[in-house]
Amino acid sequence: MMIFTIAARELRSLFLSPLAWSVLAVVQFILAYLFLAQVDNFMTLQPQLVGLEGAPGVTDLIAAPLLGDAAIVLLLVTPLITMRILSEERRNGTLSLLFSAPVSMTEIVLGKYLGLLGFFFILLAMLVAMPVSLLAGTPLDLGKLTAGVLGLGLLLAAFCAAGLYMSSLTEQPTVAAISTFGLLLLLWIIDWAGKGGDEVSGLLHYLSLLRHYEPLLRGLVHSTDVLYYLLFIIIFLGLSIRRLDADRLSH
Amino acid sequence: MATEVLIAAEHLTRFFGHTCAVKGVSFRLAKGEVLGFLGPNGAGKTTTMRMLTGNLAPSAGRISVAGIDLLDSPRQAKARIGYLPEQPPLYRELTVQEYLRYCAHLNRVPGRELGRAVDQAQARCGLTEVRRRLIGNLSKGFQQRVGIAQAILHNPAVVILDEPTVGLDPIQIREIRALIRELGENHGIILSTHILPEVQATCSRVQIMHRGQLVFSATLAELQEQMITQSLILGCQAPPDLHTLEAMPGIERVTPLAAGRFRLAFTGDNPAEALAARAAAEGWRLRELSPEQRSLEQIFVELTTREPDAEAA
Ligand SMILES: Nc1ncnc2c1ncn2[C@@H]1O[C@H](COP(=O)(O)OP(=O)(O)O)[C@@H](O)[C@H]1O
Ligand SMILES: [Mg+2]
Numbered sequence: 001m002m003i004f005t006i007a008a009r010e011l012r013s014l015f016l017s018p019l020a021w022s023v024l025a026v027v028q029f030i031l032a033y034l035f036l037a038q039v040d041n042f043m044t045l046q047p048q049l050v051g052l053e054g055a056p057g058v059t060d061l062i063a064a065p066l067l068g069d070a071a072i073v074l075l076l077v078t079p080l081i082t083m084r085i086l087s088e089e090r091r092n093g094t095l096s097l098l099f100s101a102p103v104s105m106t107e108i109v110l111g112k113y114l115g116l117l118g119f120f121f122i123l124l125a126m127l128v129a130m131p132v133s134l135l136a137g138t139p140l141d142l143g144k145l146t147a148g149v150l151g152l153g154l155l156l157a158a159f160c161a162a163g164l165y166m167s168s169l170t171e172q173p174t175v176a177a178i179s180t181f182g183l184l185l186l187l188w189i190i191d192w193a194g195k196g197g198d199e200v201s202g203l204l205h206y207l208s209l210l211r212h213y214e215p216l217l218r219g220l221v222h223s224t225d226v227l228y229y230l231l232f233i234i235i236f237l238g239l240s241i242r243r244l245d246a247d248r249l250s251h
Numbered sequence: 252m253a254t255e256v257l258i259a260a261e262h263l264t265r266f267f268g269h270t271c272a273v274k275g276v277s278f279r280l281a282k283g284e285v286l287g288f289l290g291p292n293g294a295g296k297t298t299t300m301r302m303l304t305g306n307l308a309p310s311a312g313r314i315s316v317a318g319i320d321l322l323d324s325p326r327q328a329k330a331r332i333g334y335l336p337e338q339p340p341l342y343r344e345l346t347v348q349e350y351l352r353y354c355a356h357l358n359r360v361p362g363r364e365l366g367r368a369v370d371q372a373q374a375r376c377g378l379t380e381v382r383r384r385l386i387g388n389l390s391k392g393f394q395q396r397v398g399i400a401q402a403i404l405h406n407p408a409v410v411i412l413d414e415p416t417v418g419l420d421p422i423q424i425r426e427i428r429a430l431i432r433e434l435g436e437n438h439g440i441i442l443s444t445h446i447l448p449e450v451q452a453t454c455s456r457v458q459i460m461h462r463g464q465l466v467f468s469a470t471l472a473e474l475q476e477q478m479i480t481q482s483l484i485l486g487c488q489a490p491p492d493l494h495t496l497e498a499m500p501g502i503e504r505v506t507p508l509a510a511g512r513f514r515l516a517f518t519g520d521n522p523a524e525a526l527a528a529r530a531a532a533e534g535w536r537l538r539e540l541s542p543e544q545r546s547l548e549q550i551f552v553e554l555t556t557r558e559p560d561a562e563a564a
Contacts, residue, residue, distance in 0.1 A: 005356040009342075016344045097340035097401070099306045101357040102330040248308045 006111025082163025083177035144219035151216025161236035257439035263312035287454035339398030343387030358405035486539030
């Protein structure tokens with residue numbers, strides 16, 4: 001219950017600031033542009049694909065690239081939304097309102113996290129509406145689309161968890177944003193190092209956020225990929241709870 | 252008389268790194284008391300209050316709130332405390348009403364009572380007119396009241412206010428003090444301040460903190476006695492000699508001052524009457540006979556400037 005109370009307040013405060021609205025607008029604008037570009041692209045390719053055995057369909061040529069691009073755009077944008085979630089409370093002294101209330105640290109962190117998820121759920125819904133709108137004119141591979149959307153959802157949830165943790169570390173929202181961005185980008189490209197087949201590159205490959213996203217975009221739902229994201233989220237939420245507890249204990 | 256103990260703090264100690272901000276502080280708060288924590292800046296008042304409200308874990312010591320151990324069952328204990336920190340924890344983007352509703356939810360006020368609790372807190376703190384305004388647009392005085400409203404919203408047994416009148420104008424200060432006295436009738440209140448008259452205006456008991464330690468604790472009535480300290484100033488045109496004065500009943504010590512004046516320290520009943528009678532009988536030509544007032548300020552300064560550099564090294 002308390003988790004929802006905190007989440008609702010968080011979401012409300014987000015939408016009372018122009019930041020959330022401008023992020024929604026800019027992201028939607030850019031993705032709409034990308035979407036239309038993919039549709040246009042598909043139109044010019046379509047005559048050549050007709051009759052080809054096993055040719056890629058609308059889902060492969062429009063939805064999957066859109067979701068792929070969306071991941072990059074959101075990697076840039078998520079830190080802007082997550083940055084103030086705890087750092088601002090710390091700076092304004094409002095954290096003590098939560099600490100003095102009969103609420104546990106876990107409830108505080110989960111409530112905040114749920115608020116963030118709420119925002120990104122709205123963003124994701126607006127995004128998915130675009131490829132789904134194609135259903136009016138052409139059939140889609142809904143299984144593939146669902147896998148892709150699940151992938152993007154998990155990815156965003158992971159971004160939020162990392163952002164929440166970074167925000168718990170500092171009083172400066174901008175510092176939180178920059179460090180979140182740095183962390184996410186690093187995890188995105190971490191497997192660029194070590195192209196060999198040794199153990200290290202295997203590990204780097206496993207750590208990469210991108211490597212677990214690609215199969216989902218192709219419609220392949222592996223439990224290892226889903227598990228990776230869940231672990232990622234649990235670890236960062238756990239770290240955030242510990243960080244808030246440390247506030248009470250040390251210094 | 253069995254008074255209900257609302258807060259029992261035992262040997263509270265808190266370190267920040269190697270510095271000890273609070274050292275072995277023990278005290279009790281009973282229902283109906285307004286306890287003032289007085290001390291210079293950096294004395295450890297805020298640190299103590301943050302420990303009492305569960306914002307800071309003590310390095311050592313125990314706290315129980317209405318018989319519930321704060322460290323063992325923080326949830327139940329915290330539900331019985333309302334806290335206004337030094338910096339009021341306000342969300343500037345919310346209206347007063349929205350904010351108080353949120354606080355009520357956080358403090359698990361049941362749904363049925365929520366509207367009433369919010370209305371009541373608003374009314375008590377004089378916020379009813381501004382309840383639809385954004386907190387960020389309110390004046391400092393009103394923001395402070397929102398902070399107090401937040402602390403009393405869930406009708407907690409104990410209300411802890413950290414420097415509640417800082418930054419307010421004199422009229423606002425009077426209003427807040429009146430509110431505190433009113434609250435003190437059926438809650439236990441702890442407030443911190445470094446303003447001396449504030450204690451005399453609002454508190455029923457005072458504790459002076461200095462360098463993290465409790466150096467003085469008295470009810471205001473006791474304090475009043477202490478302040479009219481056990482000494483008189485006697486001034487005569489034809490002063491008697493020292494031994495005559497020292498020999499009088501109740502007189503402890505006589506310190507001659509300049510020009511026929513003496514400071515007479517006494518125990519027991521005030522010997523002023525006897526002195527006056529004697530002066531008339533023996534022709535001392537009495538000019539002055541007055542109780543020496545020590546102000547709270549003097550007590551405060553005496554206690555807090557003692558051994559100033561004991562810890563400096
Ligand atoms: N978070 C902190 N980290 C380190 N030292 C602190 C911290 N908070 C308070 N202190 C130190 O503890 C002492 C007591 O501070 P405080 O409780 O704020 O005093 P007061 O409220 O009486 O002015 C001060 O010397 C202060 O520097
Ligand atoms: Mg203080």
